[in-house]
Amino acid sequence: MAKQKTVFFCQECGYESPKWMGKCPGCNQWNTMVEEKVSKVQSGGKTVKKKANKATPINCIESEKEPRVLTKMNELNRVLGGGVVPGSLVLVGGDPGIGKSTLLLQTSDQLASLGKKVLYISGEESIKQTKMRAERLGILSDNLYVLAETDIHEIEERMRDVSPDFLVIDSIQTVYNTDVASAPGSVAQVRECTGQLMRIAKSEGVATFIVGHVTKDGAIAGPRLLEHMVDAVLYFEGERHHTFRILRAVKNRFGSTNEMGVFEMKESGLVEVANPSEVFLQERTNGAAGSTVVAAMEGTRPVLVEIQALISPTSFGNPRRMATGLDHHRISLLMAVLEKRVGLLLQNQDAYINVAGGIRLDEPATDLAVAISIASSFRDQLTQPADVFIGEVGLTGEVRRVSRIEQRVFEASKLGFKKAYIPEKSLDGWTFPKGMEVIGVSSVKEAMDYALGGATHETKTAIYQSDT
Incomplete structure (x- = not known):
């Protein structure tokens, strides 16, 4: 009979301990x-010698x-880095x-329509329930x-019968191994x-998706080791x-982790959104x-x-700083710059910043737009609906250059924007789109004078407009 013992596992990182501890030493x-x-599984007294692998020179590997x-789905292909790697x-978490x-x-269904065999393992629904959902989606x-199965050994046996090219496990929390008494x-x-699924995927060349x-904190349930074992983690x-x-990649061994895919849930299933900018601004x-x-x-x-800001007088001793879709520490930094370098008295004002559409922005190129929105709400002055703001704001109030400025401005021009405020150092070396007025600013105060103060464009030489 197999000998049983009691072990304590950490639900966050998988740390193993023979006794209970209040604080996990691992995480x-x-x-x-x-x-x-x-x-503890008994081996029956037999000694099985595993065939050893030999090291191979890298130039001899095919x-x-x-x-x-x-x-x-082009959105899924983009997030995966150009398609599914065999x-x-x-x-996939969510x-x-x-x-x-x-x-x-x-x-x-899309992979099966390409002539590939796909095995869909459902551990939470019966095959008839899966069929009902497939009929609703037109699959x-x-x-x-x-297949409705939760035993990993049975799943492996059915895989040998079908010999699929792709495998889907829905979900990994329902699958169990009979050799593990938990x-x-x-x-x-x-x-x-x-x-075990990783060994099957690598040895058989079967691309595997696991749900x-x-x-409650938004992290994938189970040990953190789970994310280290897989090749890609999608949220x-x-x-x-x-x-x-929104589909994001937080880990991808075969592509970038900065890509994002946007979908819309309809009665017939998920439909990819080809132009997310138009959706977020509609x-x-x-x-x-x-x-x-x-x-x-x-x-x-x-x-x-769109970035929205609401600045209002505080009713408490300490003003509130709340941000949705942005780092609230970055918001506090920008408000300090506006107070010190521009002269806005924000120390007794509550600040609520929101990125419309539920998207999260992490890059510093959003600093200028956030600063202008805060100043606009504080002064109660309107910004022009056809203006777009791009630039990083430093602690001295300067507007610093950002990467891929040309792609950003051309995308704004395609959506009907007429004026772009960008760093002055980013004006040279590229051609502006037709009908787009590009204004180079060197400081956040200068950008506020143009966008909110009504300064005339003829007074600055760092303003260009394409004639083509």
Whole structure:
């Protein structure tokens, strides 16, 4: 009979301890140790000698001949770095009901329509329930196989019968290994099942997608080791009460982690949004103080989003600083620059900053737009609806250059914007789009004088307009 012992695992990082501890030594989190029973599998007295692999010179190794497989979703291909890599292991996480299963079921149908065999393992639904969802999405493919199973050994046996090119596990928290005496979804089960799926993906060349649930903090449930084992980690974000969804890559061994895919949830499933800038700006209100537009870069794609600011006198001793979609520490820094370098008295004002559309901006090119929106709301002066602001603001109030300024300005011109405020050092070396007035500013005070103070353009020589 297999000998059982009790071990305490950390639910955050997977740290193993023979006794309970209040604070995990691995991740320094409190109250994360959970008791689990672990069985020691007997080998039956047989000694199996594993065949050793030999080291091979790198110039003698054959390159991967199979190219990436492109799905019909360009947004998904962009986030994955150019398509699905054969033999890769991709983890997709997101809140419950956000559309993870819908995304992977549609992707499975698209891959099956290309002549690839896809095995969809459902651990949370029966095959009839999966069929109902597939009919609603219009999915009817002969190369898409569905199986309701949670035993990892049975899944491996069915894989040998089907020999799929792609495998989808929905979800990894429901899969269990009978050799591990703990409940499905525990740290030990998630680690062992993911490790076995990784070995299958690498040895058989089967591209595998696994769905992972998230905790209340937004992180993928299970040990942090899970994210280290897989090749790519994708987060599916959005509000369940809104139709738009954002797919991001936080880890990708085969591509960039700065890409973003935008989808819209409809009755017939997820539909990709080809022009996210138009979607984020379609509900913008003209003639409102505190509203500006910035051209931000999400990977290789410029995206125009609206930044809203509300500045009001505080009723408390310490003013509030709240930001949605931006780093609130960066907001405090910009407000300090505006108070010290421009002369705005903001120390007794509450500040609420929001990025419309639910997108999160991390790059410093949004500084100028945030500063102008704060000043616009504080002075109650309107910004022009056809203006776009691009630039990084330093501690001395200067506007510093940013990368890919040409792509940002051209994207703004395509959407009908007529005037762009950019760093003065970024004016040279490229041709401005037709009908777009490009204004170079050297400081945030200078940008405020033009955008809010009504300064005439003829007084500065750093203003250019294309004649072509």
